[in-house]
Amino acid sequence: MTETTPWVLHVDLDQFIAAVEVLRRPELMGKPVIVGGRGDPSERAVVSTASYEARAFGVGSGMPLRIAARKVPDAVILPVDAAHYTAASDEVMATLRAQPGTTVQVLGWDEAFVGVRTDDPEHYARDLQRAVLDRTALHCSVGIGDTLLRAKNATGFGKPRGVFRLTADNWLEVMGERPTVDLWGVGTKISRRLAGHGISTVAELAATDPASLVEEFGPKMGPWYVTLGRGEGTSVVDDTPWVARGHSRETTFQQNLTDPEQVRDAVRDLVARVLEDVAAEGRPVIGLTLKVRFAPFVTKTFARKIPETSDPDTVLARALELVDKLDPEKQIRLLGLRAEMPMPEDAREGHTPTRGGW
DNA sequence: TCTGGGGTCCTAGGACCC
DNA sequence: TCTGGGGTCCTAGGACCC
Numbered sequence A: 001m002t003e004t005t006p007w008v009l010h011v012d013l014d015q016f017i018a019a020v021e022v023l024r025r026p027e028l029m030g031k032p033v034i035v036g037g038r039g040d041p042s043e044r045a046v047v048s049t050a051s052y053e054a055r056a057f058g059v060g061s062g063m064p065l066r067i068a069a070r071k072v073p074d075a076v077i078l079p080v081d082a083a084h085y086t087a088a089s090d091e092v093m094a095t096l097r098a099q100p101g102t103t104v105q106v107l108g109w110d111e112a113f114v115g116v117r118t119d120d121p122e123h124y125a126r127d128l129q130r131a132v133l134d135r136t137a138l139h140c141s142v143g144i145g146d147t148l149l150r151a152k153n154a155t156g157f158g159k160p161r162g163v164f165r166l167t168a169d170n171w172l173e174v175m176g177e178r179p180t181v182d183l184w185g186v187g188t189k190i191s192r193r194l195a196g197h198g199i200s201t202v203a204e205l206a207a208t209d210p211a212s213l214v215e216e217f218g219p220k221m222g223p224w225y226v227t228l229g230r231g232e233g234t235s236v237v238d239d240t241p242w243v244a245r246g247h248s249r250e251t252t253f254q255q256n257l258t259d260p261e262q263v264r265d266a267v268r269d270l271v272a273r274v275l276e277d278v279a280a281e282g283r284p285v286i287g288l289t290l291k292v293r294f295a296p297f298v299t300k301t302f303a304r305k306i307p308e309t310s311d312p313d314t315v316l317a318r319a320l321e322l323v324d325k326l327d328p329e330k331q332i333r334l335l336g337l338r339a340e341m342p343m344p345e346d347a348r349e350g351h352t353p354t355r356g357g358w
Numbered sequence B, C: 001t002c003t004g005g006g007g008t009c010c011t012a013g014g015a016c017c018c
Helices: A016-024 A065-071 A082-098 A121-136 A148-158 A171-175 A188-195 A202-206 A210-217 A221-230 A260-280 A312-323
Strands: A006-013 A033-035 A076-078 A103-108 A111-117 A140-145 A163-166 A246-257 A285-294 A298-309 A332-340
Touching (some): A006 A121, A016 A033, A016 A082, A033 A065, A065 A076, A082 A103, A082 A111, A111 A121, A111 A148, A121 A140, A121 A163, A140 A148, A148 A163, A163 A171, A171 A202, A188 A210, A202 A221, A210 A221, A246 A260, A260 A312, A260 A332, A285 A312, A298 A312
Parallel strands (some): A033 A076
Antiparallel strands (some): A103 A111, A246 A332, A285 A332
């Protein structure tokens, strides 16, 4: 073979948000750092990222900030500074794109797939880690795979600061006995439903007849879960620019809302904020979704298509019509508004229907 | 312990049409 | 009068990811 082998690398920054905060406040090095909400543990908020020192106390992403603060009394709790993380992320992604021969597919602030041709992917991964560290002073882990899925699942075994390879050769050996919830794309709900069919491990899922899951999960998702169990799927890293399908804003009220007029005020505010993002792209609005969380934790959504418009007053009027569907007796703890935008034809073309980031 | 904010995609069921 | 089968569009809801 004269051509070198194509590989998928999954680059994942270690404790990204906490690490970025420590960089601009070196005195925090080695301390338990928790970033979340507005940095006030008495408010309704959750942990975005905890440093490894804080994780040692059992704190993790998604945990209520209040609980995290209780677990680590001396933790330094900081507010989320999205603009700062975006800037740091851009530096990291620029570094990846600057490496010879790479195709970069960004998944979020702190991770990306990198497609590359090489006969020594471990060596390439170490070069990548060094380049990122030299330019941004941030450490990352790298998963190597022959599919996106295997690369993504490999990264966890390399953390922190390491490299791990997962291919068709060792997939079942490494992943086979693990619970299905460890798979990227399978959460707690699906893993429980799979268990109801006698499928608990990755190996069991991989050995399942795809057609047998159609009734439970539908024509696409049933067979797709078997694909996940096998670690298969695409090997193509896709760097075509991302086109937003919509924009949304949400607010959680510190005290539940009961007054309908307050709800209308909140919707006016959300419309204004959503439209800022939509207007920035110069695209019209074609649909609205109002998402409401009632106390304690029940979510309802109300959606409607609307004639294409860029007029803020029209959007506001339509949004307020959705508000009228709410039961005024119910206490509201979260309000979200999403505006959908038309997809350009060329962006829709060739788009692979996938979920959860790819 | 009590659950943020920003996204993506899939499915079911009803309305409507031929 | 009661009925088929196929298709599309829309709404609501669910699940997942970072």
